[in-house]
Amino acid sequence: MSYFFGKNMTGGYGGVDIIKNCTLEVKKGEIVVVIGPNGAGKSTAMKAMLGMLNLKKGIVKFKDKDITMMTPQDRVKLGIAFVPQTKNVFTGMTVEENLEMGAFLRNDNIHQTIDQVYDLFPVLKEKRKQTAGELSGGQRQQVAFGRAMMTMPTLLMLDEPTAGVSPIVMDELFKRIIEVGKTGVAIIMVEQNAKQALSIANRGYVLVNGENRRDGSGQELLNNPDVRKSFLGG
Amino acid sequence: MSDLLNALVLLANFLFIPALSYGSQLALGALGVTLVFGILRFANFAHGDLMAFGTMFTILLTWLLQSYGINFGFLPTALLALPFAIIITIIFSLLVDRYVFRFYRLKKSPPVTFAMVSIGVMFITNAIVRIIIGPKDRRFFDGEKFIIKVKEFKNLTGLNEGLAIKSTQVITISITIFLVAILFWFLQRTRTGKSMRAFSDNEDLALLSGINPDKVVIFTWLIVAALATTAGVLYGLDKSFKPFTYFSILLPIFAAAIVGGIGSPIGAVVGGYVIAFSEIMVTYAYKKFFIYLLPESLEPQGLVQLLSTDYKFAVSFSILVIVLLVRPSGIFKGKTL
Numbered sequence: 001m002s003y004f005f006g007k008n009m010t011g012g013y014g015g016v017d018i019i020k021n022c023t024l025e026v027k028k029g030e031i032v033v034v035i036g037p038n039g040a041g042k043s044t045a046m047k048a049m050l051g052m053l054n055l056k057k058g059i060v061k062f063k064d065k066d067i068t069m070m071t072p073q074d075r076v077k078l079g080i081a082f083v084p085q086t087k088n089v090f091t092g093m094t095v096e097e098n099l100e101m102g103a104f105l106r107n108d109n110i111h112q113t114i115d116q117v118y119d120l121f122p123v124l125k126e127k128r129k130q131t132a133g134e135l136s137g138g139q140r141q142q143v144a145f146g147r148a149m150m151t152m153p154t155l156l157m158l159d160e161p162t163a164g165v166s167p168i169v170m171d172e173l174f175k176r177i178i179e180v181g182k183t184g185v186a187i188i189m190v191e192q193n194a195k196q197a198l199s200i201a202n203r204g205y206v207l208v209n210g211e212n213r214r215d216g217s218g219q220e221l222l223n224n225p226d227v228r229k230s231f232l233g234g
Numbered sequence: 235m236s237d238l239l240n241a242l243v244l245l246a247n248f249l250f251i252p253a254l255s256y257g258s259q260l261a262l263g264a265l266g267v268t269l270v271f272g273i274l275r276f277a278n279f280a281h282g283d284l285m286a287f288g289t290m291f292t293i294l295l296t297w298l299l300q301s302y303g304i305n306f307g308f309l310p311t312a313l314l315a316l317p318f319a320i321i322i323t324i325i326f327s328l329l330v331d332r333y334v335f336r337f338y339r340l341k342k343s344p345p346v347t348f349a350m351v352s353i354g355v356m357f358i359t360n361a362i363v364r365i366i367i368g369p370k371d372r373r374f375f376d377g378e379k380f381i382i383k384v385k386e387f388k389n390l391t392g393l394n395e396g397l398a399i400k401s402t403q404v405i406t407i408s409i410t411i412f413l414v415a416i417l418f419w420f421l422q423r424t425r426t427g428k429s430m431r432a433f434s435d436n437e438d439l440a441l442l443s444g445i446n447p448d449k450v451v452i453f454t455w456l457i458v459a460a461l462a463t464t465a466g467v468l469y470g471l472d473k474s475f476k477p478f479t480y481f482s483i484l485l486p487i488f489a490a491a492i493v494g495g496i497g498s499p500i501g502a503v504v505g506g507y508v509i510a511f512s513e514i515m516v517t518y519a520y521k522k523f524f525i526y527l528l529p530e531s532l533e534p535q536g537l538v539q540l541l542s543t544d545y546k547f548a549v550s551f552s553i554l555v556i557v558l559l560v561r562p563s564g565i566f567k568g569k570t571l
Contacts, residue, residue: 087436092431104425151443
């Protein structure tokens with residue numbers, strides 16, 4: 001029984017299909033990683049599942065509900081949170097305001113969730129009155145991550161959460177992602193740092209040219225000679 | 235000593251106070267332009283005529299009130315009419331948005347298209363105003379004209395130079411302070427205000443956070459129409475109402491918004507004063523000022539005026555060009571609220 005899946009998704013921007021017959025699925029409490037070469041359609045597949053792309057074919061379901069035709073905003077209301085790869089914070093607003101905006105749909109008390117985010121990323125508490133635009137790349141990623149957590153999602157979609165951050169920050173971010181996963185939130189993420197990402201993943205997908213090439217548990221993919229050769233640097 | 239005081243009073247009377255009130259009017263106008271630019275992402279050329287539209291209704295309602303014998307004591311009756319005129323202007327703005335701008339928003343037209351469309355809206359609004367109230371110059375100020383008269387000031391201080399403070403100047407400055415304070419409080423502290431800033435900052439992420447774009451658009455027009463009407467009425471009370479003037483005031487208003495950093499509300503306020511002070515400082519004749527300060531042998535022969543007042547629009551233009559060359563993003567980095 002799948003929590004969230006997109007089946008046989010085909011589509012792209014304009015006339016060209018970027019993803020073809022692509023299938024991704026996440027089970028409850030799982031961390032799923034999507035890897036593949038540049039231009040393989042990894043981010044596009046994520047956007048398709050979020051509804052930012054018109055699908056020609058295929059179906060997207062969340063909690064057994066067909067959400068293929070839903071707008072991204074409506075999917076957010078269902079408990080799906082998305083962290084885009086770039087432009088993922090409100091640069092002119094303070095860290096705290098970023099978190100508040102993340103909780104815009106909620107009418108209950110959000111301070112507890114803000115505290116949880118600060119527990120997860122203590123540096124954000126220190127900088128809560130600074131604008132997000134003044135922060136370093138790694139700190140911004142944390143703000144973006146925190147903003148998404150504010151909706152108290154049951155499913156978190158991350159588009160390259162560690163893009164452009166130092167290896168130390170990357171390790172730190174992965175640790176946090178595991179922590180969040182342990183709270184029962186299903187996570188699906190696209191990653192360039194394939195080795196580290198697969199090592200924390202329950203399952204992984206390899207996409208090539210917009211098609212599923214391979215899938216399996218994180219460990220299986222790490223041990224697969226083909227995957228090692230193509231994506232993990234031998 | 236009294237020469238120095240005389241010189242300062244002279245400057246206060248002819249330069250400082252008029253520039254402060256003119257600057258306030260520009261600031262309110264520029265705030266509207268900057269909000270539309272920051273949130274709806276286009277340069278709204280119809281803003282000057284929106285000001286004229288709101289002012290026209292204020293005048294019509296003022297006449298109506300006056301015909302019933304209602305007035306506002308020592309304050310101008312127009313201030314009583316203003317809230318109702320604001321409501322009419324808000325409705326007008328929302329209708330224009332619904333039937334004109336929304337079409338292009340849904341089509342995701344580029345900003346240039348929006349700017350062109352706003353020029354169309356400008357002509358239509360302009361025509362409506364001229365048809366209803368006519369192109370003539372109208373004064374609609376009533377109530378007490380002066381708070382301090384020249385003669386009173388002279389008698390009080392014994393100085394040669396008099397200081398006159400018009401009630402419109404005090405009204406303009408106090409209303410501006412009040413509105414700007416409320417606006418900043420709203421944008422910084424309230425949920426809706428923050429959601430507007432978020433929308434202006436990063437539209438996609440705002441949508442992903444569940445911010446309702448339609449609500450943001452409506453609130454923007456609500457604020458913009460209120461600011462435009464108030465700015466127009468204050469300008470009209472201080473000077474006079476003439477549709478053509480409101481069309482040409484668009485230039486200093488845009489200059490103010492851009493100089494301050496378009497999209498930045500604080501920039502719009504500062505820009506308004508920068509433009510007003512430079513316009514008046516450059517076109518003021520300093521002859522009398524120097525006569526007070528300099529020994530007789532050095533007294534200036536000419537007017538000591540850098541530019542004739544006919545060129546005052548050239549001043550805003552020049553500042554605009556200089557700022558765009560030196561610091562293209564404006565004094566305060568523009569683009570977002």
